[in-house]
Amino acid sequence: MLIRNATLADGRVRDVRVAGERIAAVEEELTAEAGEDVIVATGKRLLPGMIDTHVHFRQPGFGHKEDWTSGSKAAAAGGVTTVVDQPNTDPPTTTGDAVDGKAAFARASAVDYGLNGGVTPDWDPDSLFDRPLFALGEVFLADSTGDMGIDADLFDDAVARAAAADVPVTVHAEDADLFSEDALSRSDDDADAWSAYRTPAAERAAVERAGEVAADHDTAVHIAHTSTPEGVDAAADAGLTCEVTPHHLFLSRDDLDELRTFGRMNPPLRDEDRREALFERLADGTIDIVATDHAPHRREEKTVGIWDAPSGVPGVETALPLLLVAAADGRLSYERVRDVTAANPAALFDLPSKGRIEPGRDADLVLVDPSERRHIRGLDLHSKCGWTPFEGREGVFPEWTMLRGGVVYHGAADAFAETRGRNVRAPEDAA
Ligand SMILES: NC(=O)N[C@@H](CC(=O)O)C(=O)O
Ligand SMILES: [Zn+2]
Ligand SMILES: [Zn+2]
Numbered sequence: 001m002l003i004r005n006a007t008l009a010d011g012r013v014r015d016v017r018v019a020g021e022r023i024a025a026v027e028e029e030l031t032a033e034a035g036e037d038v039i040v041a042t043g044k045r046l047l048p049g050m051i052d053t054h055v056h057f058r059q060p061g062f063g064h065k066e067d068w069t070s071g072s073k074a075a076a077a078g079g080v081t082t083v084v085d086q087p088n089t090d091p092p093t094t095t096g097d098a099v100d101g102k103a104a105f106a107r108a109s110a111v112d113y114g115l116n117g118g119v120t121p122d123w124d125p126d127s128l129f130d131r132p133l134f135a136l137g138e139v140f141l142a143d144s145t146g147d148m149g150i151d152a153d154l155f156d157d158a159v160a161r162a163a164a165a166d167v168p169v170t171v172h173a174e175d176a177d178l179f180s181e182d183a184l185s186r187s188d189d190d191a192d193a194w195s196a197y198r199t200p201a202a203e204r205a206a207v208e209r210a211g212e213v214a215a216d217h218d219t220a221v222h223i224a225h226t227s228t229p230e231g232v233d234a235a236a237d238a239g240l241t242c243e244v245t246p247h248h249l250f251l252s253r254d255d256l257d258e259l260r261t262f263g264r265m266n267p268p269l270r271d272e273d274r275r276e277a278l279f280e281r282l283a284d285g286t287i288d289i290v291a292t293d294h295a296p297h298r299r300e301e302k303t304v305g306i307w308d309a310p311s312g313v314p315g316v317e318t319a320l321p322l323l324l325v326a327a328a329d330g331r332l333s334y335e336r337v338r339d340v341t342a343a344n345p346a347a348l349f350d351l352p353s354k355g356r357i358e359p360g361r362d363a364d365l366v367l368v369d370p371s372e373r374r375h376i377r378g379l380d381l382h383s384k385c386g387w388t389p390f391e392g393r394e395g396v397f398p399e400w401t402m403l404r405g406g407v408v409y410h411g412a413a414d415a416f417a418e419t420r421g422r423n424v425r426a427p428e429d430a431a
Contacts, residue, residue, distance in 0.1 A: 061090025087118025211238025
């Protein structure tokens with residue numbers, strides 16, 4: 001297949017040949033071979049598929065919120081070609097058997113995937129590290145959905161075990177000792193109470209602790225869903241990498257009047273100044289990765305008071321579309337979009353076949369027309385949850401998404417090809 005005249009993230013206009021599962025050539029001009037399919041991409045952007053290093057696809061245990069079929073379709077429709085699933089399922093992914101059990105569900109995935117291992121007091125590191133983990137994480141330094149928060153000693157142990165196994169660690173960095181007791185007296189219908197409770201100081205302290213433990217064990221630690229400029233700067237100062245979510249980049253406490261409990265997540269939405277400072281750090285290169293923390297809950301589960309609502313919002317289908325609008329508006333370069341969604345996650349998490357449009361790499365590609373914006377509507381999206389915190393915002397959605405040489409999502413028809421995702425750490429295990 002030949003994709004002709006596509007504009008790449010760096011502005012070069014190129015012809016791209018896909019042969020089998022790989023990118024075969026990227027040249028100023030390529031001549032179509034006899035019988036070769038040609039896609040004319042004049043005026044359109046061709047990007048590497050997004051690698052979303054942080055999703056919660058909920059199986060096993062919570063398939064009513066999301067399953068691997070619905071979650072991975074949402075991913076493909078949003079231009080995401082690789083997802084990494086988190087361990088707070090039921091059972092939690094803390095033993096080798098639990099990884100095997102989740103792997104059976106993940107075979108339904110429409111996109112490539114990695115599976116993370118998790119840590120609880122009764123985890124089994126021997127069998128866990130015997131499996132092809134993407135990373136150890138998210139390791140919860142405070143309780144979130146699933147109540148997997150652990151203490152300082154176990155965190156230290158876990159990082160030591162991961163370092164010995166040469167597996168990277170990702171950390172949910174909040175320190176519950178620094179949550180605001182005062183906020184607990186706020187009323188159940190005060191949607192801002194969650195943001196008041198889980199403070200910026202709690203994030204910063206936990207990032208600093210993660211930095212100390214990483215240094216003690218001389219190993220790679222990555223901070224998940226960093227939500228404050230203080231957290232990002234503390235990570236950078238400690239030599240840690242970090243990710244931010246679209247909701248912390250595009251939403252703030254100002255949106256909670258409208259979002260109500262549908263804006264409750266961990267870490268919570270921050271004030272507008274912090275949101276802006278986070279966006280600056282995205283644009284200037286301080287932030288390494290955008291990952292969605294796609295954490296769907298059913299509408300009826302969210303429709304309770306702020307203190308009882310489950311934490312988490314969906315995001316896997318809307319991340320790249322929102323970033324592409326920011327790029328089209330000149331608030332972010334297309335190169336930054338490529339780096340934070342694809343090139344950096346591939347480099348940091350050792351996926352040499354993914355993340356860039358270069359000969360020899362997997363043909364994981366997304367074609368978009370930046371002049372075609374669509375209003376985001378929860379009911380149009382493919383997650384089981386049926387809602388989005390970005391309702392009514394604009395997105396640039398894929399015309400198509402290609403996974404290893406095959407189109408897995410056709411935008412015009414809103415249609416998906418047959419399922420063919422593989423575990424990126426164990427491609428030979430594919431069904
Ligand atoms: N972020 C959230 O608010 N929720 C996540 C868990 C997590 O990432 O902490 C979930 O699984 O629901
Ligand atoms: Zn988390
Ligand atoms: Zn998460």
